[in-house]
Each structure stands twice: as C-alpha cells, then as structure tokens.
Amino acid sequence: MHVIGIILILLVVALYVGWIYFTKKQTGTAAKLEKGVQEFDIIVKGVYSPSVLHATAGSPVRINFLRQEDTDCSRFVVFDDLHIRKDLPRDQKVTVEFTPRKGVYAFTCDMGMYQGKLIAD
Template identity: 40%
Template sequence: MDTTAVIVTIVGLSLAGFVLWYFFFSARQTASAVSSSSGMQEVDITVKGGYSPDVIEVERGKPVQLHFYRDEENSCSEELLMPDFSIRRDLPAFQTTLVELLPKEAGRFEFTCGMGMLRGALVVK
C-alpha cells in the first residue's frame, strides 16, 4: 500500500466515524411540552433535514398534540411514522400537521420519517 492509499483509507474511516457519531451519538435538542389551559400538552416541531426539537418530553396520562411544520420539499421528510402509537401521517410541504396521542405508559418512543433516516423520540415521564 502506498501513501495515497493509506491517506484515502484514513480519511474514509474518519468520515464514516463522523457520520455514525452525527446520526447516533451527537447531542439532541430536547424540549418539554407546554400544557395549555385545556390540559393538552403541545409542542411545535420543525421538519427540515431532521426534527427540531428531536427529543420531546411529555407527561404520562395527559393528551399530547404535536405540531409538525414541514419547512422543505425533501421527499424523505414527507411521511411521519410513530409505530408505538400506530401513527402514520403524510406531512405536506410548508404546512403544519397535527398529531394527537395519549401516552399511557412511561418510556422512550422513537419516531422517524418514512425512510427511517430522520429520527426523533417522545420521552414519556
């Protein structure tokens, strides 16, 4: 192996490590739901290359309303899947889609885009 091959291999492995860190281990933006006067826990989530915030904390046993605003036309973000709550929603571009649910048990519940590339989590306490 010559010097060029060694450098290309090192750079390739470094980039692969960065991608793994970014998607699976980097710090996530966390938001707590705000309770309205009706007792509904509400959170605004922007969808643009990911979910922001991507970790949402809510209380168990209280209804939750998630407001997903899709601020892009990227085909990856056009669908939302929340398998633990049997929810599948189309997210039209430049519109807000409401998702309502009632978390009955504590835990961490993942949600993704239709392709599984964009990820977020609902943390029920």
C-alpha cells in the same frame, strides 16, 4: 484501608454525577400547556427540531409538525409503536395526538433517516 475508602467515595460521586448528566441529557424539550394538553411544535427541515420531547405520562400530547422543505425523505412521519403514519405536505401544520404511557415513543420518516422521540415519565 483508607485508600480503598477514598476510592469508593470517589466512585460513588462519579456515578452520581454521571447519573445526573445522563438523566439531564434524556430530558428533552418541555411542552407548552394548552388547556391541559401538552403541546409541541416541530419544524421538519433536515432534521426534526426539536427531536427529543419530554412529556408527562398519562396526560394528552399534541405534536404539531411543520415541514419546511421539499425533499421526499421527510414527506411522512411514522410513529411505529402507535401505528400512526401521517403525510406532511410542505408548509402545512399536521397534528399528531395521543396520550402516552410511561416510556419512549420514537418517530421517524419512512426510511428512518429523520429520528425523534418523545419521552414520557
């Protein structure tokens, strides 16, 4: 009986630690606040960096993309759920603005090779 109790306690602790680890991994890069707008700067070069953004739902977000490469792959950034597709000319800041609801907003290049997401909660 004692053994089962100890196993149960260990299981609960393991689940708790796993949950903390999981939610921490999901957190992503925090915004800098500019007059109430949650602002992010993303460099597009081989990947989106940062690629995971963490925002507060219900307040506006501004994502600034700066593409520092010539490869055609990353020429466009697409937010499928929002029906946003933007051209990213090299070395020009391109801004995407929206107000997220609670959820995850994925963004990719046209072919889905570059991947990023904004998590709003």
